[in-house]
Structure formats: C-alpha cells, structure tokens
Amino acid sequence: MLDDFHRVAAALGDLKSAVIVAHERPDGDATGSALGLARALRGRGKKVALTGFMPAPRLYDFLFQRGELVKPAKDLLRQYEALIALDCGDVARLAAFSGEDLTALTVINIDHHPTNDRYGNVAWIGENVSSTGEMICQLLPLLGVELTVAIAEPLWVALISDTGNFSYANTTPATLRTAAALLAAGVDCNKIHRELHEKRQLNEVFLMRRALEKLEILAEGKLGLIALAQRDFDEFSADINALPEAVSLAHSIDGVQIGAYLREIAKENKIKVSLRGYEPFDMAKFSQQFGGGGHARAAGFHFTGIGLADAKGRVVAALSKWLRQGE
Numbered sequence: 001m002l003d004d005f006h007r008v009a010a011a012l013g014d015l016k017s018a019v020i021v022a023h024e025r026p027d028g029d030a031t032g033s034a035l036g037l038a039r040a041l042r043g044r045g046k047k048v049a050l051t052g053f054m055p056a057p058r059l060y061d062f063l064f065q066r067g068e069l070v071k072p073a074k075d076l077l078r079q080y081e082a083l084i085a086l087d088c089g090d091v092a093r094l095a096a097f098s099g100e101d102l103t104a105l106t107v108i109n110i111d112h113h114p115t116n117d118r119y120g121n122v123a124w125i126g127e128n129v130s131s132t133g134e135m136i137c138q139l140l141p142l143l144g145v146e147l148t149v150a151i152a153e154p155l156w157v158a159l160i161s162d163t164g165n166f167s168y169a170n171t172t173p174a175t176l177r178t179a180a181a182l183l184a185a186g187v188d189c190n191k192i193h194r195e196l197h198e199k200r201q202l203n204e205v206f207l208m209r210r211a212l213e214k215l216e217i218l219a220e221g222k223l224g225l226i227a228l229a230q231r232d233f234d235e236f237s238a239d240i241n242a243l244p245e246a247v248s249l250a251h252s253i254d255g256v257q258i259g260a261y262l263r264e265i266a267k268e269n270k271i272k273v274s275l276r277g278y279e280p281f282d283m284a285k286f287s288q289q290f291g292g293g294g295h296a297r298a299a300g301f302h303f304t305g306i307g308l309a310d311a312k313g314r315v316v317a318a319l320s321k322w323l324r325q326g327e
C-alpha cells in the first residue's frame, strides 16, 4: 500500500489538467509553492490554471510572468479534472472556491498544518515539514521534474517565508538540503532578499510605527499584543495584509511568551487574530477552540461580528489565564 506522499505523487503524475489554489490572503509559502508546482506541472505537459488570488500579493508580484494567474471564476472548475489545494488547512480557506461543489473534481490536499482535516480525495499532510514549498520539492523527482531556476525561485520564497529565513524551529537538515538544491538550480538569494525585505513602502513603515505605538505588554510581561483597527490601515492607505511581521514584533520582546496581533477587517466584519508562542504553549491547540488552527509555534483564528475592543478583551482574558496555568 502506498503512503500519503506516494499517493499524492501518483495522483499528480496521472492528472492531465488541474486548478491550483492556495489559502486566502496568500503568504510567501502559499504563493511560492503554488507557482512552483504550477510551473513544474506545465513543464510535464499538463494544463494548469493557477488561481484563487488575483492580482498577486504586491510583495510576491516579482515572481510572476504575465498571464500566469487567472481570475478565480466559478465556471473555471468545470474545465479541469483536479483541484490541488496547497498550504490550506481547511477547505473554507480556499477563498474563491469555499462553498463550491467540488465533487466532480479530484481534490488533492497538500499541506503542512497539523490541524489540517484531511479534506479531499487524496491528502498528504507533512506535519513536520517546514513549508508546503519544501513538500513540493520532495515531490518533484517523482514527477520527473528537473529543477529549473523558474521553478526553484518561487519555492525558495516559500521556504524562507515559512522558516523566517531558516531561523524558526521548523528548519531541519532536510530543509537546508532542499534549500541547497534550489540554490544549485540558480536561485539568486540576494536578489530575492532585496525584493522581499528592502523594498518597503513608506506607508507601510508608517503603519509599523503605528503598530509600535499600539504595542502593549500584558499578563505580567508574558503577553505582547498589537491591535490595529481598520482606520489605522485606512489612514496610511495600507493593505490589510501589509504588516504580517507585527505578530513577530509583539513576540520578540524579552520575557514575552506569547505574541498576539489583532486586526480589524471591516469589510468582512472580522477580527483576525495571529499568534506566536514558545513552548509549552501550543498556539494551534489554543486557536482550535476559536475555530482556527495552524502550527504549534504560529497559529490564528478570527472572530466574526464583534468589535476590536471586545475581541481584544476575549483574547487577553483567555491568554492570560492560559499563561497563569503555565500551559
């Protein structure tokens, strides 16, 4: 009997056409793994539509060739035999296609979130793999794909995004061997570093200043929290996803065990909560009680229909209690 990894590889090898989708508000891993796999499968003669988000997130736009992304139209699915969901722990996070009838398609679920509920016809959940990008790299030899720089570049972005430039606890010897293979294929790591970290938009720097002003240290110094309202983003004409590093910032203070970043998304009537925590605090477990999920060290969830102050009160109460209990 084949294991999950080989079953997914066989399903990818067999298909002739597929729609590739990553989770909503795609980060570097979601974007990079989707683009890397799309290029790899196209190189094997398969018809592939990369969709779910459009346009590409500004930060990752440099990776894309014109026409590589298609609009997530509802009738798109009818033209393909499979749907490949990447880095997406929950079918409801497939933004454009959540709630769609997917029964006519072979759904292939490739993800590394331990809270993934194994939706789909074939699923491989690489719980201990740094990133979905690293999982895609493991699949490529089985698909007969040779690494080209065009495939390797987005996968490099996936790896460095989810490992914090190879600094988080999820970085393994296998991650670095994968990274070495990507470099050997011709990735210009300094060019990518400049694209991702040295092209800050001034309005986003001002938003970061606002985030620093809002930083609060609570629960006897163990909880760092930043809460931003929709009007903070509006004031600087910043995108709601402009400051993903706010949660690391809140977490980076000496003595802080858990970092929390709350942001109000007015148009969706949502408060999104992102969390980072050190051992023994399992942030995925914590998030699951609020309907979210993620990884032990980084996870999140959202509230619907309550205000920012209310959401903040609930998060502070629950986390403070948890921190007092020591777990």
Ligand SMILES: [Mn+2]
Binding pocket: 029, 030, 087, 112, 130, 131, 132, 162
């Ligand atoms: Mn990921």
